[in-house]
Amino acid sequence: MRLNRSVLVFLGIVVLIAGSAFWFCGSQLARAFPFGGPGVWGAWIWALALWVFPLIRVTLFRERAGRLQGLAFFMMGMAATFLILLLLLRLAGLALGWAGLYWPTWAPWVMLACAAVLSLWGMQEAFGPAVLREVRLPTPGLHPGLEGLRIVQISDLHVNHFTGAAQVARLVEQVEALKPDLIAITGDLVDGPVDQLREAAAPMAGLKAPLGVHYVTGNHEYFWGIDGWLREFSGLGFQLLLNAHRVLEHKGAKVLVLGVNDPTAARMNEAGPDLERARAGAPGADYTILLAHQPPAYTLAEAAGADLFLAGHTHGGQFFPFPPIVSLFHRYFRGLYRHSGRMHVYIHSGSGFWGPPNRLGVPPEIALLVLERTPKEGG
Secondary structure (H helix, E strand, O other), X not given: OOOOHHHHHHHHHHHHHHHHHXXXXXXXXXXXXXXXXXXXXXXXXXXXXXXXXXXXXXXXXXXXXXXXXXXXXXHHHHHHHXXXXXXXXXXXXXXXXXXXXXXXXXXXXXXXXXXXXXXXXXHHHHOOOOEEEEEEEEEEOXXXXXXXXXXXXXXXXXXXXXXXXXXXXXXXXXXXXXXXXXXEEEOOOEOOOHHHHHHHHHHHHHOXXXXXXXXXXXXXXXXXXXXXXXXXXXXXXXXXXXXXXXXXXXXXXEEEEEEXXXXXXXXXXXXXXXXXXXXXXXXXXXXXXXXXXXXXXXXXHHHOOOOEEEEOXXXXXXXXXXXXXXXXXXXXXXXXXXXXXXXXXXXXXOOOOOOOOOOOOOOOEEEEEEEEEEOOOOO
């Protein structure tokens, strides 16, 4: 296969970053090894395994399931945590140096042990039950029939070779117990081909709500055969909002649910996000919701006059210490916001995990959003 220029540039950047991280971690461990001799080479070998093995395994053999793939992803998360801890150690060391104090020379090995412990802790969180985030949405002049409407959002489940049907079924049971009126799924449900993950995804057929289960595409579905997955999701009973809308009736009120495709679609020769197409022929409504996968689509929600915008994609940073880093790249990053003083924005932190099985400090979540009626402003 011929590699185009953009792919070569991307691979070059990945190799540069991974190589720099490997060199930094290896040099720190080697210099900190207390006994010298062959142990120094052992430090370099360990650093090489921590950075190079996961990179090769998850890029060249990404479709091969098994324990080695799980180990590679675990090590990838551990390596990233170790790198950040080492950087923090060096920065703190500079500050201590000014005061005439210094870390013990073996401190980098302590950071490596901390990275291993934190990664194991994060793995426990990743495979644990999702945390419920109940959010009240006070809305001036809300139609009386929509008072107390219960919307459950799940996102970024990333069903993969490590996420078995039992874990998916547990999530479905948690959602069912909330008795939602409407379920919104904001993309990235899967991370693998249909023929390999059909059984693991099958329990999602249990997602039911009186006003329907509404789904928009994430970026990852396009990597694994979007047409096949859309047929599968339709068979599971989902309403596919592919630049489309649905008008729902609830206690005398009309709810308009709009959905736009993920921008990745356009790079895969599929239809990208198209708000005009999504709302073509849509009538006026008492409450409008726009679903998208990525947070920047809030601009489309604003243009649509939406009352509520739901998205995911960020994973809330997924695991310590990345939330503050990821937040730098998103205006709306995690949780509830109010845009322009009117539209509610909720960015879901993800119901599963991608890559490293690690959710330290940012556990998987299910969001329950409840509409509340407040007096109309100026009324």
